[in-house]
Amino acid sequence: MVDAEFLGPWGRFVLIGAGAAAVLVFLLIIACFLTPGCIGYECVRKRRSICENVESQGRDSPNSINGTFESIETASTLPKDDPLKDFPTELTMSLQYLPATAENVTGKLVIGIEAMSNLPQKQYNCTLEPYVAVNIVKQSWNNRNPEKLHSFRTRGVRHTASPIYRETFVVADVKPQEVKEWAVDVTAYDHDRYANHTELCTLRVPLKEVKKLLTSPEIHLLNYKMKRSSKEFGNILLGISYLPTAQRLTINVARLANVKFAPTVPTLNDFNPYVRILMLNGKTGRKIKKKKTKYLRADAQPEFNETLTFDLTFAQLETIQFLVAVWSKNIIAEENSIEQHSDSEESINSCKKSKDICIGKVAIGKGARGATEKAHWFSVLQNPRKIVTVWHTLK
Structure with a gap:
């Protein structure tokens, strides 16, 4: 036999032992790549994490931000921008x-x-x-x-x-x-x-x-x-688009979700939500124009589906910012004032309208601080004539 000629009478046993050793080494290598803590497993894990980071950076970059906001759920996972993170209050x-x-x-x-x-x-x-x-x-x-x-x-x-x-x-x-x-x-x-x-x-x-x-x-x-506040008041779904030819920006107020109106508003029957949008000067913060939606009575999950339009030149997009605020209308005060018919000074003072109550707000524009808000705005600028819809958190 061949093994007997080259390896002598023990050739068969030597070959069997070598084969068993090779199989054992192969199994050990597989176990090393599958067992946490081993060198092979850690190398594969690091390489995988690097690839995932590169892919996530590619998705979050301004060049590919449109793909990120195609999914509303993905938009909520964007990192928050806090320039004072390393400097506590x-x-x-x-x-x-x-x-x-x-x-x-x-x-x-x-x-x-x-x-x-x-x-x-x-x-x-x-x-x-x-x-x-x-x-x-x-x-x-x-x-x-x-x-x-x-x-x-x-x-x-x-x-x-x-x-x-x-x-x-x-x-x-x-x-x-x-x-x-x-x-x-x-x-x-x-x-x-x-x-x-x-x-x-x-x-x-x-x-x-x-x-x-x-x-x-x-x-x-x-x-x-001090501890930075993490208080939130719910979510609002906004769809924004810009038409360069008409020089018009449209903001579609779709709906609200998980609105935390208590304790500012005592009961759901007193919660009559509407959305007010202010166009502000990005340098001075002064109000330029304001518009609002209709209000809905006693609705915890209101759906507005209203589109508010603002005339803006392309140059103004660099400085203009929008403050979107959710308010609750005080209907009782209005009804009481209508029922009053006396012209005396005392009755007039008693039936003055009470101010509506603001629940929460979010800022949209180049000057906005949040990462999601900034990314939404840049996505709108890079995709003219297209509605970009994103969930935002009210604060």
Whole structure:
């Protein structure tokens, strides 16, 4: 035999052993590529992740953004643009407890809001006007429904993301054992003259965690990093197109979903939604034109399917921005005013219309801050005469 001639009497066993060794090595290699932690598995995983990142970057790039927005679900997964992500908002505040003395029969808690820095930017291209709301709450055992005891608010400071307040608030008749059960809720808001005030960031300070607050009557100056607000009020479906020949931009307000109207509006029967769109100057933030849809009565998932038209030159598309806001109409106030027939001054003042309530908003345009909002706008510019429809989050 051939194996006996070349390998001697043990040739057959040598060949069988070599074949078994080759099969064993092959199985080990397959197991290495399938078992997490092995070198082969990690190499394949890294190569696969690199390919996926390249493909995702290609989909999200401006050159291929039209394909992204063909699917509404894909649009909601775009990364959020936050230029201040690495610079957290900081609050400087002071706390002081003055115990009862001969002059002060009861104790006093003094809260000072000194300054803030690195507040988040506005949704659209306009300066901030931040103010701070301070609430003293009594903590419960689960911290879910704290009881609000006292509320304060600072003044607004215009045109700055790092306001200086230096305002103090005093709570009188406070016992030391009560202070240990209290917490100070600090919330920064941006005053918006066109829509709802935007919650920027929040902070809760349990007073029992402030060292030496009850043992030392001195002023305790404290610095805290605040948490960026993630409050959302639902979603709105918008379809936008631009006609270069007619120099006209159309915005189709399709429908709303998952609208969080409570507690701003007490019940569904009081929620009468409509959408108001403001065309703003992208440099100054001033209102140029406004239009709105019809309102629907007591509808939690309203469908409008209305198209609002704005005349725009191609050059204006670089600066113009749109603020889309969802409002609830106060129908009861209008009905009461119609029923009033007296011309006396008292009756006229009593039947004045109450203002409608803004639920949430979203900004569209080149100056918008959000990644989805910017991408939607650039997709419209790159696809003239085509309606680009995207879900947006109300804030």
